[in-house]
Amino acid sequence: MATTTDKASSRDRLLDAAARLSYRDGVGIGIEALCREAGVSKRSMYQLFDSKDAMLAASLERRIPRYEARLAHPDPDHATPRERIRHVFEQVTGAAADPDYRGCPYLAVLVELKDPEHPASVVARAVKQRLTDSFRAEAERGGARDPELLARQLVLVFDGASARAGARVEHLEDGLAVTTATALMDAAGMD
Amino acid sequence: MATTTDKASSRDRLLDAAARLSYRDGVGIGIEALCREAGVSKRSMYQLFDSKDAMLAASLERRIPRYEARLAHPDPDHATPRERIRHVFEQVTGAAADPDYRGCPYLAVLVELKDPEHPASVVARAVKQRLTDSFRAEAERGGARDPELLARQLVLVFDGASARAGARVEHLEDGLAVTTATALMDAAGMD
DNA sequence: CGACGGGGAAACCGATCGGTGTATTTGCGT
DNA sequence: ACGCAAATACACCGATCGGTTTCCCCGTCG
Structure with a gap:
């Protein structure tokens, strides 16, 4: 089930990137930069999280x-x-x-x-x-x-x-x- | 010397607005909102301060x-x-x-x-x-x-x-x- | 082999960012 | 009353914001 694995991996990379960047630069960090860092498209991330706020909380x-x-x-x-x-x-x-x-x-x-x-x-x-x-x-x-x-x-x-x-x-x-x-x-x- | 008084007043209003808004909303507050609050044009404020950072420090x-x-x-x-x-x-x-x-x-x-x-x-x-x-x-x-x-x-x-x-x-x-x-x-x- | 579907790249949305250029108005001193 | 300087309003700059949409590629399964 590579699909599930990939999804989980994307999610984790997103959360890790969010934690790292928001800690370094503050919560004002942009979604664009987050996704770039995580190697995940913005579209995918909005399928995983409802909003930036929700992702920040999850991270x-x-x-x-x-x-x-x-x-x-x-x-x-x-x-x-x-x-x-x-x-x-x-x-x-x-x-x-x-x-x-x-x-x-x-x-x-x-x-x-x-x-x-x-x-x-x-x-x-x-x-x-x-x-x-x-x-x-x-x-x-x-x-x-x-x-x-x-x-x-x-x-x-x-x-x-x-x-x-x-x-x-x-x-x-x-x-x-x-x-x-x-x-x-x-x-x-x-x- | 009304000119000097007005200038000082604009400066003070700017600094007060900067202190109040940045305290309430954080340092990410926009210049536009600051000037609106202070009743000073953006152009005037950039004659009084070199940058947003400088004005924040001054405030x-x-x-x-x-x-x-x-x-x-x-x-x-x-x-x-x-x-x-x-x-x-x-x-x-x-x-x-x-x-x-x-x-x-x-x-x-x-x-x-x-x-x-x-x-x-x-x-x-x-x-x-x-x-x-x-x-x-x-x-x-x-x-x-x-x-x-x-x-x-x-x-x-x-x-x-x-x-x-x-x-x-x-x-x-x-x-x-x-x-x-x-x-x-x-x-x-x-x- | 072909139809399908999920995910990625990127355009796009209106809004705002910090900062500047310009033309007009305002108000002062003479 | 006039001239001049300062302050104004406002458009504009490229960049970015959070968020949406379109399109296309690529992998999977029948």
Whole structure:
């Protein structure tokens, strides 16, 4: 069934190109350039997606597993809640060392698309919510006094760090993000 | 000298319109719409500014005094360093209550214009640097153990809070930003 | 071999982009 | 009242926007 395979491949190439180009150049990237990059005709892409907005949302959604896997601790069973949280901020720090790093793509989309109802904004907000939930779960396991508060504080730092590093106004290379997260965990009375 | 006055007025109207529209709709806003909003012909605006980029940078620069005045404590002489820092985060919290709040305009520009060399990015980065400097000065006055570290931590929280509030993914109305800043000041051993 | 159908290339749509050229109007100083 | 400069309106430039349509090629199956 070569037909099905080709279709799926086109779809994937489109979504990958959309993720890559919109991350590098912003959501204002043109459909023409996207299709050129993906090697797919504009006509085919409009058979696969209803609109540019829908494709953008789909491309963000597709990256979620990879994104969250990167933030997850490689050995969750033998790590403490502190270590798992710490790992998240170490990953941001590491990613920021790449000169092509532009910050968390989901936050960037939320900032660029001022419309919170945009399909891509909905996806991005969901990702942020899941990060908050994950922080809160770790905070609870770690015995924080106010897990909800600590989780929201950590996301504040996470987004501040990724936005500033992506905007090249902060480098993070001395571990600023990790240090700040640690200070907040300490203040929250976590193990 | 009515001529000079009119010119200044056109210039000001242009810069105000640029600041307002680019904040609401992003830096991708069109020149046509800008000039329509300002009541100035496109031809006149290109005599006042070399390019759209230059006008955008100028409009950001023009708002700096207003922006920094808002963050400055109303009675600096009778306020402690802690109170002056706290005031900054209270202002963000208050601003976020406005449904039209879209976060710190300077951070938004840095995120939207991925190019750090863009004239507007240069202006925005300078504003961020001044905020960091101001935090560090307060941290020193307040006897923080590591004023530079605390200042960078506070800006992380500031940008995270403003970005998330502007993206409508965090409301801040329960004082999250103030609480977080306070926790970091405590951890830094400030008075 | 021939009919069919999906996908690609590219023209096309009206709109807008940043920027310019031009001709006209406006309003000022003398 | 006149002249002059500035500001205006507006057409225009090539390029691109998101999106649609046409045409044609090429592979598959009967």
